[in-house]
């Protein structure tokens with residue numbers, strides 16, 4: 166049985182699903198290709214949806230007297246109202262979703278780093294600022310707890326690791342909360358303890374207290390509270406020192422079994438990890454091997470050592486898991 170529940174991810178359609186860019190091209194994204202077997206993608210092209218055809222004259226964000234609009238310089242069309250209307254209807258009617266993977270720097274899909282131009286220039290104009298796109302910006306506003314990234318940022322190994330960890334964790338929680346009984350939530354929480362310890366110890370304690378009140382809270386109250394604090398906990402990439410703490414904590418489970426030489430070797434690996442000389446996965450793999458060898462049930466359940474399907478680990482990327 167697949168132990169990972171499939172995340173549901175909204176994706177910009179031009180990232181490998183349709184040749185819908187303004188110039189009639191499609192973007193080949195190896196990361197999206199790899200993800201296709203593991204997530205349920207919801208492809209969307211907001212510019213096609215508002216009736217801009219393919220090919221089309223490009224649109225851009227322009228700012229006049231403090232008001233930003235989506236403008237097509239070649240035709241003089243302002244499509245702000247159409248885009249806002251589509252984005253609102255689509256995003257509000259989306260149903261369950263765990264994340265968004267959007268095209269970088271697009272005036273529609275971008276989540277940041279989108280160029281803003283002054284007035285209604287047709288040709289080259291100086292860029293006056295950066296913003297999110299109209300669709301991407303509304304997604305950020307309506308889904309603050311979900312994993313929202315653009316394909317450009319996901320070239321960074323640490324951001325990609327964080328994105329994958331979050332979408333599979335959020336999907337796992339969605340499945341747990343949908344299937345109901347408190348027992349499943351308790352199991353979910355137990356299996357995430359090390360992950361939460363690495364991500365956010367304050368929220369980990371809040372979540373622990375919530376689960377402990379399972380008999381006094383209504384299920385809806387418990388589920389909503391858990392979801393809000395879990396999203397908060399996974400909101401930011403863990404600090405490098407947090408990973409060292411978690412791995413030291415895990416080492417403690419084997420203190421009576423390991424030889425002094427094994428412990429010394431592991432501590433040397435942690436030192437290298439702390440100086441960013443080896444990836445996190447190298448040190449975590451050592452613990453994983455001891456979990457298998459000594460059959461430690463508690464650590465064996467921890468998603469920290471395998472937060473998403475192994476097939477998604479990009480071994481060609483030497484920066485993967487680096488503690489940045």
Ligand code: SF4
Pocket residue numbers: 177178179180185186187209210211212213268271273274
């Ligand atoms: S970036 Fe968004 S709006 Fe532009 S082509 Fe891709 S999906 Fe369509």
